[in-house]
Structure formats: structure tokens, C-alpha cells
Amino acid sequence: MRPLTLDSFYKKEEPERSGEVEKPPGIEVERVEGYRESRRSIEDRRPSNLGSSIVLSVDYDGAEGCAYVKLYSLEDSRVYFWYDNTGHKPYCLTDMSIDEVKRIPEIASHKGLEGFEEVKLYDAVNDEEKVMTKIIAKDPLSIGGKPSGSIRDILQPRVWEANIKYHDCYMYDTGIIPCMPYRIVDGRLVPVEVDLTREAIGFIDSLKDVDEEERRLIERWLKRLEYPVPKMKHLVLDIEVSSPYPSRIPDPRRAEYPIVAVALVDSEGSKRILLLEKHDKPREDFRMEGVSVEFYKDEKLLLEEVFKAIDSYPVVVSFNGDDFDLRYLFHRAERLGFQKSDIPVTLSRDSASVRYGIHLDLYKFFFNRSIQVYAFKSRYYENTLEGVASALLGVGKITIDKPISDLSYRELAEYCLRDAELTYGLLSYEGWLTFNLMVVLSRVTGTILEDLCRQGVSGWIRNMLEREHRARGWLIPRREDLLKFKGGATTKAVIEGKKYRGGHVIKPEPGVHFQIAVLDFQSMYPSAMQRYNLSYETVRCSHEECRSNIIPGTAHWVCRRRKGVTSLLIGSLKDIRVRWYKSKAKDKSLPQSLRDWYSTVSESLKVLINASYGVFGAENFAFYCPPVAEATAAIGRYAIEETIKEARRLGLHVIYGDTDSLFIEKPDPDRVAKLIQWVRSNLLMDIDVDKVYRYTVFSMRKKNYIGVYEDGSVDVKGLTGKKRNTPEFLKTAFAEMTKLLGQVTNDREFEDVKRRIKDLVRKYYMKLKKKELTLEELAFKIMLGKPIEAYKKTTPQHLKAALLLKSIGKEVDVGDIISYVKVTGKIGVKPIELASLDEIDVAKYVDHLRTTFQPILEALDIDFNEAIGLSQLDFYGFSFA
DNA sequence: GCGGACTGCTTACCT
DNA sequence: ACAGGTAAGCAGTCCGCG
Numbered sequence: 001m002r003p004l005t006l007d008s009f010y011k012k013e014e015p016e017r018s019g020e021v022e023k024p025p026g027i028e029v030e031r032v033e034g035y036r037e038s039r040r041s042i043e044d045r046r047p048s049n050l051g052s053s054i055v056l057s058v059d060y061d062g063a064e065g066c067a068y069v070k071l072y073s074l075e076d077s078r079v080y081f082w083y084d085n086t087g088h089k090p091y092c093l094t095d096m097s098i099d100e101v102k103r104i105p106e107i108a109s110h111k112g113l114e115g116f117e118e119v120k121l122y123d124a125v126n127d128e129e130k131v132m133t134k135i136i137a138k139d140p141l142s143i144g145g146k147p148s149g150s151i152r153d154i155l156q157p158r159v160w161e162a163n164i165k166y167h168d169c170y171m172y173d174t175g176i177i178p179c180m181p182y183r184i185v186d187g188r189l190v191p192v193e194v195d196l197t198r199e200a201i202g203f204i205d206s207l208k209d210v211d212e213e214e215r216r217l218i219e220r221w222l223k224r225l226e227y228p229v230p231k232m233k234h235l236v237l238d239i240e241v242s243s244p245y246p247s248r249i250p251d252p253r254r255a256e257y258p259i260v261a262v263a264l265v266d267s268e269g270s271k272r273i274l275l276l277e278k279h280d281k282p283r284e285d286f287r288m289e290g291v292s293v294e295f296y297k298d299e300k301l302l303l304e305e306v307f308k309a310i311d312s313y314p315v316v317v318s319f320n321g322d323d324f325d326l327r328y329l330f331h332r333a334e335r336l337g338f339q340k341s342d343i344p345v346t347l348s349r350d351s352a353s354v355r356y357g358i359h360l361d362l363y364k365f366f367f368n369r370s371i372q373v374y375a376f377k378s379r380y381y382e383n384t385l386e387g388v389a390s391a392l393l394g395v396g397k398i399t400i401d402k403p404i405s406d407l408s409y410r411e412l413a414e415y416c417l418r419d420a421e422l423t424y425g426l427l428s429y430e431g432w433l434t435f436n437l438m439v440v441l442s443r444v445t446g447t448i449l450e451d452l453c454r455q456g457v458s459g460w461i462r463n464m465l466e467r468e469h470r471a472r473g474w475l476i477p478r479r480e481d482l483l484k485f486k487g488g489a490t491t492k493a494v495i496e497g498k499k500y501r502g503g504h505v506i507k508p509e510p511g512v513h514f515q516i517a518v519l520d521f522q523s524m525y526p527s528a529m530q531r532y533n534l535s536y537e538t539v540r541c542s543h544e545e546c547r548s549n550i551i552p553g554t555a556h557w558v559c560r561r562r563k564g565v566t567s568l569l570i571g572s573l574k575d576i577r578v579r580w581y582k583s584k585a586k587d588k589s590l591p592q593s594l595r596d597w598y599s600t601v602s603e604s605l606k607v608l609i610n611a612s613y614g615v616f617g618a619e620n621f622a623f624y625c626p627p628v629a630e631a632t633a634a635i636g637r638y639a640i641e642e643t644i645k646e647a648r649r650l651g652l653h654v655i656y657g658d659t660d661s662l663f664i665e666k667p668d669p670d671r672v673a674k675l676i677q678w679v680r681s682n683l684l685m686d687i688d689v690d691k692v693y694r695y696t697v698f699s700m701r702k703k704n705y706i707g708v709y710e711d712g713s714v715d716v717k718g719l720t721g722k723k724r725n726t727p728e729f730l731k732t733a734f735a736e737m738t739k740l741l742g743q744v745t746n747d748r749e750f751e752d753v754k755r756r757i758k759d760l761v762r763k764y765y766m767k768l769k770k771k772e773l774t775l776e777e778l779a780f781k782i783m784l785g786k787p788i789e790a791y792k793k794t795t796p797q798h799l800k801a802a803l804l805l806k807s808i809g810k811e812v813d814v815g816d817i818i819s820y821v822k823v824t825g826k827i828g829v830k831p832i833e834l835a836s837l838d839e840i841d842v843a844k845y846v847d848h849l850r851t852t853f854q855p856i857l858e859a860l861d862i863d864f865n866e867a868i869g870l871s872q873l874d875f876y877g878f879s880f881a
Numbered sequence: 882g883c884g885g886a887c888t889g890c891t892t893a894c895c896t
Numbered sequence: 897a898c899a900g901g902t903a904a905g906c907a908g909t910c911c912g913c914g
Contacts, residue, residue, distance in 0.1 A: 369897085369898080370898070456897065456898075457898055458897075458898060461898085493900070493901090494900075494901060494902090495900065495901060495902090498899085498900060498901090499899090499900090500899090500900080501900080501901095502899065502900030502901060503899090503900065503901065504901090505901060505902075525899090610898085611898045611899090612898085613898075613899070614898025614899040614900090615898045615899085616898085616899085617898070617899050617900085618897070618898050618899070619897080620897055620898095621897095621898075629898090629899065629900095632899095633899080633900075658901090658902095659900090659901085701902080701903065702901080702902055702903085703901075703902050703903075704902085704903075718902080718903075719903095720903085720904075723904095793907085793908085794906080794907045794908070795906095795907070796905090796906065796907075797905085797906070797907095828906095848905095851904075851905090
């Protein structure tokens with residue numbers, strides 16, 4: 001490997017000691033009382049010396065023509081700015097020589113051109129050094145972003161690294177890491193050295209099996225993650241707008257209606273509610289416990305007060321402020337005649353930022369799929385404040401049954417305040433879990449918080465990889481080159497339309513099986529990437545000699561000469577997660593707050609590690625490379641298939657498996673130990689007993705089973721009876737059944753429980769027949785997955801119900817859960833608001849009762865018709881009732 | 882022009 | 897905009913039927 005450097009801008013500073021090193025990580029650093037700073041000019045915020053401060057953000061200042069850093073001082077809790085004085089400028093690269101570029105007239109005469117420089121970079125795709133020309137510009141827009149005439153457009157297609165946002169480019173080159181401590185010393189921005197504890201150093205030394213390169217990475221991660229998250233002052237903001245149309249959200253771009261209430265809730269315990277006093281509605285005298293209720297006669301004054309607040313906090317938080325609150329505030333202020341310079345909000349196409357601090361929009365972060373699934377374990381699924389808050393905090397919005405303009409001042413105040421409190425709750429609950437998650441992800445991937453809460457995992461991982469490329473002096477590959485050199489997939493997917501074959505699912509052995517051990521591969525895909533050296537530059541590398549190093553089940557090979565950068569990054573993150581953070585989180589000798597921090601780090605790393613495979617198969621990922629994703633999945637299949645073969649050789653009875661798990665019946669401990677050892681030495685992966693079931697119930701369906709633990713608790717996987725769209729009465733019935741199953745400890749007890757299950761099914765059948773159920777219990781609740789107009793091919797039932805709702809004037813939106821029941825008649829469905837019990841289509845519901853229980857009844861050898869007490873004659877439509 | 886077989890769409894789940 | 901694999905229900909279409 002040729003370590004080439006791109007260090008023309010990188011001026012390394014001697015790190016300084018912070019003097020606050022032995023503090024335990026994850027705990028607040030300090031707390032400053034009495035916070036209500038007066039407004040300060042920009043000049044007051046540009047000190048030439050500043051003590052330890054946290055990098056909040058990096059941005060480009062058009063007027064100054066350079067990058068600047070927003071810093072949060074740990075000494076006085078204020079925000080300060082540091083403007084670049086290293087002379088760093090925006091640039092892109094081309095493979096043309098300087099002379100060649102100079103001969104392009106549009107470049108030579110370009111107004112934004114600053115100059116040229118020759119650089120040597122390592123091209124990882126071709127494993128060779130490349131001489132490139134750096135085209136330096138006066139400002140980021142000259143590189144790209146103008147509708148026409150940008151340097152990158154002129155150089156097309158011979159241009160590299162031209163789509164990187166300038167603030168990212170600046171951070172990559174200077175090595176600035178967001179959310180880490182820096183200080184200003186005589187005008188220079190200097191990182192504060194983070195010292196590791198003796199224990200952490202000991203941990204690194206104890207890593208005997210990792211090479212020097214990974215050891216350095218692990219040290220890097222530890223330094224970023226052992227440094228505490230300082231307590232910062234947060235302001236949560238929520239606004240209400242009076243609109244004459246009840247269920248329609250006012251258009252923030254037009255901002256036609258007055259802002260009648262603003263709630264400001266902060267991390268220092270202050271709660272304010274600012275109300276607009278209407279001339280036709282006298283103010284009410286009321287108190288709210290612990291809340292400052294303020295009336296304003298003039299909307300302009302109210303906004304000024306809000307702007308003052310926005311200006312005085314380092315972190316401003318909203319729920320959907322990008323698209324609504326801040327956007328509305330901005331346009332409303334404009335409409336009321338504010339000067340632009342007096343509005344502390346800047347809007348871009350899909351975000352809103354604030355002048356001095358940073359603005360975090362929790363809506364986007366909570367709606368991020370990875371965060372939803374891995375960090376919050378799918379505990380919420382609706383993308384609304386109501387949905388997320390009631391699931392995570394157990395408190396929902398205040399329900400109002402009239403338009404905002406009809407509320408009394410008190411009702412309005414309570415309603416608005418609640419929203420802000422819920423948002424604050426989401427940010428701070430469980431020891432500031434949400435904010436800490438963001439900080440960890442920000443530090444590891446080098447993404448500023450403002451971007452982090454708005455981007456998806458592919459953006460975060462892109463940032464991490466691009467930064468690593470710059471640090472190593474590597475050329476960042478272009479998507480189209482990656483695709484051209486690496487090509488597409490070589491396996492055929494099971495699902496039509498997918499790009500390559502994924503995980504392998506083993507057909508289950510139907511029936512009841514006692515004593516089941518579930519063996520799981522530990523992080524199968526990340527391990528595959530780590531152990532098999534998978535990375536975009538190593539899979540299908542350019543060396544002839546590596547072509548024989550075939551990845552089983554594919555036509556791909558992997559490099560023997562170089563260590564893959566992705567393999568290394570993911571591998572090191574996986575190793576510190578498992579060997580440090582996970583075990584620290586479980587360490588009972590540590591104080592709870594510290595364990596919480598370790599577990600937050602562990603969960604954050606999990607998000608990144610788990611997503612690292614998927615992104616390579618995602619078309620929008622900057623390093624999109626299907627062979628990498630395909631090779632990962634192929635190694636996974638190879639691993640599980642070989643493990644099953646070995647298990648069988650050892651005489652173990654495998655009854656089911658899915659992607660990275662194996663279900664083994666009546667396992668002999670010695671043989672299991674042998675299998676685990678075999679996997680370790682032959683596949684270089686870890687597998688262990690993840691859980692043990694007293695028994696499992698399988699039908700012939702994959703991804704559907706019940707597992708009963710030794711203590712009687714029950715896992716239900718995939719079955720209709722636990723899906724969230726299934727009517728409540730079916731879920732209740734199913735839950736009753738699983739409770740019965742939890743009591744069974746052996747074969748004999750099954751006979752009794754089978755009888756009771758039959759009774760149970762019959763009970764619910766009779767309830768249906770007699771219509772002893774409410775509409776609410778009968779409702780299917782299905783999410784509207786796209787806007788109504790987007791359903792072009794079919795009209796599914798939940799859409800029919802939604803259309804009926806719309807026809808009675810109810811607003812229906814993407815993401816709404818539509819509750820409907822099945823009724824007799826042509827359309828067949830009605831939203832519960834419009835239906836009545838006597839039109840329920842009982843036969844349809846009996847069908848659902850049947851299919852809900854079918855998989856289990858099948859396994860227990862119970863006949864549904866017999867269970868509900870139908871004779872054969874009844875079944876064929878005769879009845880003697 | 883009717884009805885069953887089939888395909889494709891949609892949602893929610895598993896790993 | 898991280899991936900692929902599976903189940904279930906329904907909508908809509910195809911195709912055979914003299």
C-alpha cells in the first residue's frame with residue numbers, strides 16, 4: 001500500500017492537555033446556572049483564545065468567503081465562532097494535467113477560479129498511484145451548485161470529488177471531528193487531547209489478535225467515545241397557527257395566518273408559553289404550574305421574543321421544524337415586515353437552520369429506519385409526534401375536537417405546551433438517550449449533528465468512508481467507475497426484481513418440538529465482511545493472482561494483497577462494540593449512568609455495523625457496489641449451509657434456520673460445543689446458543705413460529721395473530737392461546753391444552769356469530785403507505801376506506817393508520833366511523849379467525865371446523881339452527 | 882359473460 | 897432511499913368454455 005498524503009491544507013497542531021481527563025465518560029461535564037444571555041454581536045463571538053469547547057457545526061460563510069466552526073464553550077456555555085484562517089478553499093479534481101485544464105477557455109476565464117495544484121493520490125480501484133490536478137475555487141458554488149457554468153459541469157466527465165458538500169470537505173481535510181473538544185489558541189483551532197483511562201489503554205494492549213492498523217483504529221474510536229457528552233442547553237420550540245380550516249395544515253411558505261402560540265421548553269427547567277392576544281377575545285387570567293404564561297398584543301413582538309430565545313441557545317430542537325415550525329416562523333416574520341437580518345432562521349430546500357446554534361429536527365431522526373429498528377427496537381411505527389411519544393414516553397398529545405382558532409387561551413396554551421414537552425421528552429428520556437445516540441454517531445462517522453439527524457445511514461457511512469479516504473490520501477472513487485469496474489451481481493435472487501440472492505431460509509419441520517436450542521451467528525454479515533476482507537477495492541480487485549481466491553457461490557474473488565478499508569473499519573467497530581462497550585454495559589460494578597452510556601454507544605455502533613452490508617447494495621450509496629453486498633450474503637449462505645452439514649455429521653437434529661440461525665432439537669451439549677468450535681476454526685466466525693426454548697411450534701410456513709421459554713414466556717414470530725394490522729379481537733384470542741401454550745411443560749399436558757384451545761376458538765367464533773364485539777375490536781388498522789393519488793394499479797381495501805373518509809371531509813395523509821371493518825355489500829369495507837355492527841360480514845371474519853389460528857392448529861393437529869363445532873353438513877352450508 | 886387460475890400489488894413481518 | 901426472503905389478502909386479468 002502506498003500511503004500518499006493530501007496534506008497541502010492540513011496543518012497539524014500539537015495537541016494540548018485538557019486538564020479534565022479523569023472524569024468518567026458519559027456524565028455531564030458541568031452545569032451553568034442562570035442562563036438568559038443578552039444578544040451579542042457576531043464580533044463578540046469570535047475570540048482569538050477560547051478554552052475547551054465542543055464543535056457544534058461547520059459551515060461556509062459566503063460573506064467572509066471561508067469555512068467557520070460553531071463552538072460550544074464548556075466554560076461559559078456560550079456559542080463562539082472560529083473562522084478558518086488556514087486558507088482552505090473548495091476544490092475538485094481532474095485527471096487532466098494543469099496545462100490541459102488551463103487550455104479550457106471556460107476554466108481559464110472562470111470568475112470563481114483560484115488556482116491549480118498537482119496532487120498524487122492512490123486509486124484503490126486500480127491499485128495504482130494517480131497524478132491529478134486539483135482545481136481550486138474561490139467559493140463552493142463555483143465548484144458546483146450553480147444552475148450552469150460551475151467548474152464541475154465544465155470538466156464533466158473528467159472530474160472527481162466534486163459533489164462533496166464543502167463543509168464536509170473542509171472537515172475531512174482539517175481532521176475536525178464534530179462533537180469533540182477543541183480550543184482556540186492565538187487564533188488557531190486546536191484539538192483538545194483526550195487521554196484514555198489506564199483501563200482503556202490496558203484493553204487496547206490486551207488485543208493480541210488484532211494487527212497494528214486495527215489497533216490504531218480502535219484507539220481512535222475509544223478516544224472519540226470515552227470523552228463525555230457535555231450537558232448543553234437545549235431549547236425545544238413548537239408553534240401553533242390559527243387557521244380557519246380545522247383539519248388542514250397551514251402552508252408555511254405562505255404563512256397567511258397568525259402564529260397564536262409558541263411553546264419554549266428548555267433543558268434548564270424553564271417553560272414558557274407565548275400567546276397572541278386577539279382584539280376580539282380578551283385575555284384570560286390563568287396560571288399553569290411552573291409555566292410562564294405570556295400574552296402579546298402584537299404578533300411582531302411575540303416573534304421578536306421567540307427570536308431572542310432562538311438566538312440564546314446552542315441547540316434548538318423541534319419536531320418537524322424543517323418543514324413547518326421554523327419555516328412558518330421565517331415566512332411569517334417576512335410577511336410582518338422583519339428585516340432578513342433580524343430573523344435568526346435560514347431556510348434551504350428541505351431543512352431550516354438557526355443563526356448561532358444548531359437546529360435538530362427530531363422528526364427526521366425518529367423516522368430514520370435504522371434508528372427506528374435498531375436503536376428503538378421498532379417500539380413505535382407511526383411517523384407522528386403522537387405515535388412516537390405515546391409509544392416511547394407513554395404520553396400522547398392533548399386531543400382537541402375543534403379548530404385551533406376556537407380554543408380558549410388556556411386550552412391553546414396547554415395543547416401547545418404539551419407538544420413541546422413531548423418533543424423535549426423524546427430528546428431527553430432515558431438519560432438523554434436520543435441526543436447521546438446522535439453524538440456517538442456524529443463522532444464516529446464525522447457527520448455534524450445537523451446533517452446526522454437529517455441523513456440516513458448511507459449518508460453517515462459515506463462520510464466515514466470519504467473522510468478515511470482523504471486521511472489516507474486516497475482518491476474517492478466515482479459511482480459510475482465503481483459500477484463499471486466492479487460490475488453487477490452474479491447470483492439470481494429468489495424474489496423477482498431483486499439484484500442478487502440474499503439469506504437462506506431452511507424449511508421448518510412442522511409440529512411441536514421439545515428442547516430447542518437456537519444457535520446464532522454473531523453479527524453474521526459484518527463478520528463476513530471483516531473475516532473475508534470485503535470492501536469495494538478488494539472484491540474483484542485488479543490483481544491477476546487474486547482471481548483464484550473465489551467467494552463460494554459467486555463468480556467474485558477477493559484480494560489477497562491488500563486489507564480492505566471497509567473490512568477494517570467495520571471490523572474495528574464490531575470489535576470495540578463486542579469487546580468493550582457491550583461488556584461494559586453489562587458490568588454491574590459500574591454506576592448506572594455509566595452503564596447507560598456504554599449501552600448507548602453499543603446500540604449506536606450496532607446501527608452502523610448492521611447497516612454496513614446493506615448500503616453496498618443500495619443504489620444511492622456513494623460507494624454502491626453490488627458485488628460487495630452479494631459476496632457478503634453469499635458467505636452468509638455458505639456459512640449456514642456448511643454449519644448445517646457439520647451439525648448433521650455430528651448427529652444434531654436441525655429443525656429450522658433463517659439466514660444466521662439454527663434451531664436444534666434435543667441438543668447434546670458436547671456436540672453443540674464441537675459445532676461451535678468447528679465454526680470458529682473453519683469459518684472464522686462466532687456462533688453461540690442465543691436462546692433455549694422448552695418447545696417450539698412450527699407449521700410448514702417459514703418465518704412463522706411460536707417458541708416457549710423455560711419460564712413459560714412466549715415468543716411469537718411472524719404469525720398473523722401478532723401483526724399490528726390484525727383486528728384486536730383476533731390478537732386477543734391469539735394472545736389467550738399463547739398464554740395457554742406457555743403453561744405446557746410436556747407432551748401429556750398438551751392434550752388438555754388442545755381441548756382448551758378448541759374451546760377458545762369456539763368461544764370467539766360464537767362471539768362473531770352473535771356480534772358480541774365492537775367495531776373497534778373488529779377493525780383492521782392498515783397504514784396508508786403512499787399518497788392517495790399514488791395508488792395507480794389497484795384499489796386496496798384500506799384505500800377504499802380512506803376514500804370514504806375523504807368523501808365525508810376527513811383529511812387523510814400518508815402514514816395515517818386507516819381503521820376499517822369488513823361489511824356486506826358491494827364495496828365490502830367501511831371505515832369504523834361510518835360502519836355499524838349489523839352490516840359486519842361475519843363470514844369474512846370467520847375466515848380470518850381460521851387463518852389466524854390455522855398455522856398453530858395445523859401443528860397441533862386440530863381441525864378448525866371441528867373446533868368451532870361445525871359438522872360436515874354445516875360446513876357445506878346446511879344448518880339446522 | 883362467467884368463474885377459477887393466475888399474476889401483481891400492498892402491507893407487515895423475519896433475519 | 898441499508899439489503900433480500902416470506903406470508904397473506906385482495907384486485908385485476910387471463911383463459912377456457914362450443
